[in-house]
Amino acid sequence: MYITRITVSGFKNLKHIDLIPGKNFNIIYGQNAQGKTNLLEALWISTGCRSFRNSKEKDYLAFDEDEFDIKIIFQDELRTQEINYRMIRKNIKNKLITLNGVVQKNNSGLFENFKCIAFLPDDIELIRGTPDKRRNFTDLCYSQLKPKSMSFIRKYDQLTAQRNAVIKNITAGKDSEESLDIWDRQLAAVGSYISFMRNQYVEKLSVRCRELYSRIAGGTETLTVSYQSNIFPQDFEYPSVPDSSMTEIYYRKLHEGIKNDIRLGYTHTGAGRDDISLKINGLSAKEFGSQGQQKSTALVMRLAQAQIYSEEKQESPVILLDDVMGELDERRQKFVCSIIADMQVFITTCNHRAVIAECENIFEMHGGRIITDSEEKSNVCSSG
Numbered sequence: 001m002y003i004t005r006i007t008v009s010g011f012k013n014l015k016h017i018d019l020i021p022g023k024n025f026n027i028i029y030g031q032n033a034q035g036k037t038n039l040l041e042a043l044w045i046s047t048g049c050r051s052f053r054n055s056k057e058k059d060y061l062a063f064d065e066d067e068f069d070i071k072i073i074f075q076d077e078l079r080t081q082e083i084n085y086r087m088i089r090k091n092i093k094n095k096l097i098t099l100n101g102v103v104q105k106n107n108s109g110l111f112e113n114f115k116c117i118a119f120l121p122d123d124i125e126l127i128r129g130t131p132d133k134r135r136n137f138t139d140l141c142y143s144q145l146k147p148k149s150m151s152f153i154r155k156y157d158q159l160t161a162q163r164n165a166v167i168k169n170i171t172a173g174k175d176s177e178e179s180l181d182i183w184d185r186q187l188a189a190v191g192s193y194i195s196f197m198r199n200q201y202v203e204k205l206s207v208r209c210r211e212l213y214s215r216i217a218g219g220t221e222t223l224t225v226s227y228q229s230n231i232f233p234q235d236f237e238y239p240s241v242p243d244s245s246m247t248e249i250y251y252r253k254l255h256e257g258i259k260n261d262i263r264l265g266y267t268h269t270g271a272g273r274d275d276i277s278l279k280i281n282g283l284s285a286k287e288f289g290s291q292g293q294q295k296s297t298a299l300v301m302r303l304a305q306a307q308i309y310s311e312e313k314q315e316s317p318v319i320l321l322d323d324v325m326g327e328l329d330e331r332r333q334k335f336v337c338s339i340i341a342d343m344q345v346f347i348t349t350c351n352h353r354a355v356i357a358e359c360e361n362i363f364e365m366h367g368g369r370i371i372t373d374s375e376e377k378s379n380v381c382s383s384g
């Protein structure tokens with residue numbers, strides 16, 4: 001899919017943006033603090049996801065404006081679609097979202113229709129960060145393929161919160177151990193589905209990452225990615241569809257952990273304790289990887305995400321590269337470009353001359369406005 005027009009006003013520092021991007025590489029350049037990342041963020045929230053920099057929704061609004069208005073027109077395999085995402089200061093809780101003119105109750109319609117993959121400077125946290133970073137990555141990747149599975153993640157969080165509340169009641173002597181059973185049955189059904197989906201996604205990821213990492217590292221290193229379920233053993237043979245035997249194993253594990261849960265005061269068993277193991281030549285990338293190895297691993301995970309999405313959906317996502325290219329040497333930039341060559345890409349950078357890509361359009365961002373475009377700038381980037 002590709003965007004054919006972006007208009008944004010009142011979103012953070014962005015003012016009267018009206019941009020017609022090219023179908024392939026687009027560079028947005030400018031000095032620091034001009035609004036380059038804000039523009040990518042406006043595209044990103046139009047996928048129905050929360051801000052990739054954890055901004056609160058109320059902070060989307062420009063300090064000196066009472067309303068923001070984002071319009072995205074994009075083309076997918078079948079048709080032209082239009083997203084309109086607005087927020088008005090006096091009614092901040094109530095986002096006004098339409099998809100093809102139809103009012104949306106929530107963000108899920110956007111999530112099912114408009115797909116972006118964002119490469120961010122913080123992606124190194126996928127390697128260095130706590131396991132929830134890797135779980136969230138996997139869950140979002142899988143949900144992009146199967147949007148309905150997002151509801152399982154939400155349900156899991158709700159059920160865990162409810163179970164934890166019952167545990168607190170038991171500790172306070174207000175409830176009995178048996179009252180956990182109703183939650184455990186439900187949690188086992190939802191949790192085993194999550195384990196199934198994480199395993200399925202990580203299997204795909206593992207194949208792509210191994211191949212991509214070997215290429216980026218010049219064939220000298222092997223990246224191994226594997227799913228570490230908190231419930232199912234490493235050699236567990238997952239069924240081809242989630243079934244009752246998985247639910248039963250999950251339920252038993254939860255049950256075995258009850259005494260410990262009551263002692264600790266929360267649920268300590270289950271999908272909420274999963275991790276994704278990343279090893280380079282057999283050593284943990286988190287503990288032993290150099291900065292370069294960790295960055296390459298993060299890059300490869302995003303590229304693999306883009307490849308898997310394109311292959312499964314037979315349609316490419318829109319790629320957002322925030323401040324990523326400028327950090328890479330020429331060989332790595334060419335490698336990244338070769339993988340995303342057929343996709344629409346938005347690259348932000350302070351120095352567009354350092355970006356090697358076959359650019360269709362180069363836009364300069366200044367003070368939240370686009371001040372120049374490719375008509376005035378040409379051939380700044382050399383062909384990759």
Ligand SMILES: Nc1ncnc2c1ncn2[C@@H]1O[C@H](COP(=O)(O)OP(=O)(O)OP(=O)(O)O)[C@@H](O)[C@H]1O
Nearest residue numbers: 012013031032033034035036037038059061062063
């Ligand atoms: N709600 C808001 N209203 C107005 N301005 C805002 C709001 N939120 C953030 N900003 C401003 O937006 C500016 C641009 O931010 P952005 O992160 O997009 O810059 P950038 O061009 O990506 O810079 P860098 O090259 O440093 O990454 C910042 O100076 C910030 O203060």
Ligand SMILES: [Mg+2]
Nearest residue numbers: 036037323348
């Ligand atoms: Mg930025």
